[in-house]
Amino acid sequence: MLVTTRVRAAARRRRLAAALLATTTALTVAGSLAPASVEASTVGYAAVQEASRHNGQPYVYGAAGPTRFDCSGLTKYVYGRLGRSLPHSAAGQYTAAGVVHISQASRAVGDLIFMRSSSGAISHVGIYAGSNRWWVAPKTGDHVKLQTLYSSHYSVGRVR
Secondary structure (H helix, E strand, O other): OHHHHHHHHHHHHHHHHHHHHHHHHHHHHHOOOOHHHHHHHHHHHHHHHHHHOOOOOEEOOOOEOOOOEOHHHHHHHHHHHOOOOOOOOHHHHHOOOOEEEEOHHHOOOOOEEEEEOOOOOEEEEEEEEEOOEEEEOOOOOOEOEEEEOOOOOEEEEEEO
């Protein structure tokens, strides 16, 4: 029963991602929105929806899903489900070829939030959900959750 439920859930996620990408293509062809903005917003909302499906799953250092995650494992897994490839480290994702850096003021749903340590090094990553909140796998002993951004010492990256 559990396997059947998971298979059905996975199929629903694939159909949703395909439908969102089809909408992107249709809007782009119709010319109603710029291709980059349509794709970014469509993928961003799909990323937040996928991240929310993992709410409550445990943080495990080095884990990249589908039932256990560390911070970069969560972002890697979520974007992987949407056809985007990211490395499995926050610093690696920050410098990844498919990640474009934007200002904090320009952040949008689905963007990656890269927290910085006091030395300025990238130390943590999560997915921006809007309203100053993000989906994140915080630390050992905790779980994937939606939480308020706790610092202003961060950079923003958009996955292309």
